Amino acid sequence: MVAPDSALSDARLAPPAELAAGLRRLLPDWTVTWLDATASTNADLQQYLRRGGAGPALLGSHEQTSGRGRAGRPWRTRAGDALLFSCGWQADIPPARLPPLSLVAGVAACEALSGLLGSGTQGALALKWPNDVQWNTAKLAGILVETVAVPASGRMGLILGIGINLRGAAALSRALDREVADWAQTGAAGDPARLAAAVARSWHDAIARYAAEGFGPFQAWFARWDALFGLPVRVVDNGRILFEGTARGVDEGGKLLVQTADGTRAVTVGDISVRTAET
Template identity: 35%
Template sequence: MDKLLGLLADGQFHSGEELGEQLGVSRAAVWKKLKAVEELGLALDSVRGKGYRIGSGIELLDHKKIERCIDADVRTQSEVHTCFITDSTNELVSALGPVPAGITRFCLAEHQTKGRGRRGREWSSPFGSTVSLSALWQSGEGTASLEGLSLAVGLGVVKALETLGARALALKWPNDVLWQGKKLCGVLLEVHGDPTGECEVVIGIGINVRLSDEQLASIGQPAVDLFRVCGRTVSRNALAGQLINTLTHLLDGFGQGGFKLFREQWCEYDAFRGKEVTLMASTRSVTGRYMGVDDQGGLLLETASGLHVFNGGEVSLRQS
């Protein structure tokens, strides 16, 4: 399948005979593989006398191209894996086994079948249309030292996207990247280990790169993709490489100084500061004026009873 998609990725027509010769299979086998391509959700054009094509073309993840986008110093601190389809990159990045000390592992997939968002929601990742990346990072300072990490990661994503031309981005506490109020990227952290000792964090990032109108509408909340933000096609491989660069440096800084090193920058992108908001948890909701975040990434909410601090987890935020 990956070889067939590699042939069709240029957006040009390829005859069934040509595809069969390139793949070393019969015309009947080519037809079955083409049906499987459509089952991935890719729009396949078929024209008699011309053959088959993926209408707008597609850029597949290419490990070598990603490596070329990674800074030399980052290569010595990272381990990068790409795959075709997986249940979840968050699960895959841990399933590959122990990570050497001082190394951050990154995993990317063309498509996730069971991608997860916050609060148990499904994260949609249509084939070849997003960047689904997970990082496995180790810390010796305990889980308590990781407060505010999801906010810092969101800031890192914004910086990577700006390097590739995105503008007018905003951050929604605790971990969404927005553009004009629409969701462009989500971050999910899973922490395991000792509250005061060795621990590891799986950082899952999903960025909409280029989705159809129908795919965006199916997400279930206002959403946007990088193509619409930048007004042009952005290379998924360049984006993956830039994310790895930015996150590697960010995690190094966070390990030394925590979220307070990033708080001032994060506040520059804060989507809701000074606005009336409602915080929703599983059993209650609280409304007040959103006053930003503290040095640990806790949300500051001014209510009739005073100023209160709320931490992440299963708490969500919306404008009142």
């Protein structure tokens, strides 16, 4: 998504080499790359893992020309207005346990960002199922989790990508005709290297815990950040309303629970989007 508005801030990220150097100091055990532009940081890390890279690796870019959101939707932003990066490594997680990973990534991102924001962020910072990070009900960041086959037998390549709006939310909100948030609105320090490193570490630790313990711990953590609990929602697929009800958290597999007139229904992670009924 790109906002054709000259009012967007002229401030820019540090040059790629400088940003990469800062990240290497914060993540000494990681392979770090930062580019001026690329088609997709997720796609780049897929190639890295297919070639046998083990990770952990972080690859970021000032601009993505073919960025993707959920369900393959195109996603773009002006260079410097968002922090765009992906993390990837090989993981020991069987295919049957992959579906909750989007929620694990979302919870871990909220935990990382809240640490930088300080106390009192719960309620302002929230997670809209399955993995849209919000600030005061407006989207602050989007996450895309993907997997890829790797040469190592019995392992899989895992890629977690994120785009965090840094500035320009007002113009982007006007362009999209919906509210968008940015990091500048939070009032927190905006060092991009610290932001990216905090999310990367949180993701790596969360995936390791999920591999060892399953979704149980994350079900409770999701409740802490749940933006939808108790709200009237519509479950929509390709513009068609499937059903309506009240959001009631997630089950042990990460499915969204919706209380309807006919009972509780579970929504799986996929092309289905969930929106408050008032919108």
